[in-house]
Amino acid sequence: MEDLSRAAGAASTLSKLVVRQQTREVLDHFGSCPECGYAANAFMNVTYYADGTATVTTRGTCGLPCGWSGPTEVTKMTGPTSPRVDFA
Incomplete structure (x- = not known):
């Protein structure tokens, strides 16, 4: 019985490897x-796991040396581009 619980624990550990x-x-x-x-900089961090899953987090840092860094929401300056329209 102990081997089964050890195997289950190993499988759950492997899933988050x-x-x-x-x-x-x-x-x-x-x-x-x-x-x-x-102004702050933003970084997107993607972590891939052995079980095929992934997590995405964003982190911000201050552009000046005030020392701040932490989770942040990404606010983009640009959006999707509009389709090009040619006028004849």
Whole structure:
């Protein structure tokens, strides 16, 4: 019986085994530091797990050295582009 519970524990541990992490800067982010009000940078972090799942988090940092960093909502400066219309 102990072997079954050990195997179940190993399976749940394996499901959250990180196989890859990727971080990218959100280049069109428009946000400000909640501490000093200066422009903030945003980064999207994607974590991939052995069970095929992934989590996405966003993190912001102050553009000045006030030291702030933390979770943030990404507010983009640009949206989807409109379809091109050619006038004859």
